[in-house]
Amino acid sequence: MRITALIVACLVLLATAQESPKPSNAVSLQLPQAIYAVPNVEINVYFDNIILAINPDNYVFDVDCRKGTNQQKRWTYVPTPEDKGTYDWSITVIGQQGIVAEAKTKLVVTAEDSGVGKSTTVLIVGDSLTNATVYPTRLFELMKGDKNSAFRMIGTNGPGGKPQPDGVAHEGWGGWTWGTFLYKTKASKAVNPPPYDRPSAFLKIDENGQGVFDFQMYLDKTNNGNPPDFIMIQLGVNDVFGAKDDNIENTCKAIMNNADKLIAEFKKGAPNALIGVGLVTPGAKSQDAFGENYKCGQTRWQYKKNQHRLNQVMLEKFNGKDPKVILIPTSINLDCENNYPTRHDDVNLGNTQKIIRQNNGVHPSPEGYRQMGDTYYAWLKAALNNDLIP
Secondary structure (H helix, E strand, C coil): CHHHHHHHHHHHHHHHHHCCCCCCCCCEECCCCEEEECCCCCEEEEHHHCEECCCHHHCEEEEECCCCEECCCEEEECCCHHHCEEEEEEEEEEECCEEEEEEEEEEEECCCCCCCCCEEEEEEEECHHHHCCHHHHHHHHHCCCCCCCEEEEECCECHHHCCCCCCCCEEECCCCCHHHHHHCCCCCCCCCCCCCCCCCCCEEECCCCCEEECHHHHHHHHCCCCCCCEEEEECCHHHHCCCCCCCHHHHHHHHHHHHHHHHHHHHHHCCCCEEEEECCCCCCCCHHHHHHHHCCCCCHHHHHHHHHHHHHHHHHHHCCCCCCEEEECCCCCCCCCCCCCEEEEEEECCEEEEEEEECCCCCCCHHHHHHHHHHHHHHHHHHHCCCCCC
């Protein structure tokens, strides 16, 4: 009996050992509905930006697409005019034990003369990323030339804190959230508040300090009463920044509640406008950047988890639900390793050898902001050619 039992046990162990381990979803992978591209403008998908993993170097990223190049840390592509069309784009993430995640989307290459003969007015709404004015300026520059529509930006902010007549303008203010544009009725009592500490330009404020959202009033002041053709919204960093694992779901619900309200108000005042909602941008690659700005108050990993989860919620919410509200894939085309600000710093107090440290957690360098502008441009050109994928 003992020998028989031993033989049975060995057979069980042998059968178990011969079973192939089943791959598990060890990382969360997210892709937008589409990757938009325009001839002669680089577009990228940075792999660290699309997965939730502490160390992306632990994985292999295998992109399957007829276009572009699969590199170590990104897929990159500069289309030619002949590349116009839509292509399948898929990615497999491979860990030590095999495939851990897979996803697919579409690559949409729009004609470089998309929008010629049209007149296009755009309102960009955002926070400090927009207030920096670099990516709106990049968009404005790209929209110049005889292969583009007649382009106009509206807003009460711009270079140096002022909109440029027939130039760069936007409604971006540092520190603002989705809710700020709905509820901010007054500035602080500081003697010289910074320019972003002001009431929302979308609110009509009565003598009692109460505010009512009045988009038509705003348009009367900024665009001769006419609604814009496009409203592009880049918000979410400030909304989700301070969330923790135990409140992230409630935080995202509150953010989406304010997003619903703001978008609804825009749609009332501009019912024919196409609204582009930018996915929340990832932060700098290094914890050094977060330590520089927030001391021990926030880690890169916590922000990455927050940002990744909010983007998941946005992808689920806006995925094909409303043909007038379409996501802008601003989270994928941003080099968080090389296009965030840095400084030369001593290794430590006892060693004056200089090393380079990132020193800003959520605000890119001009090069990173310009990548955001490239993403906005590709999305807008696709919209002008009816190439957007809801």
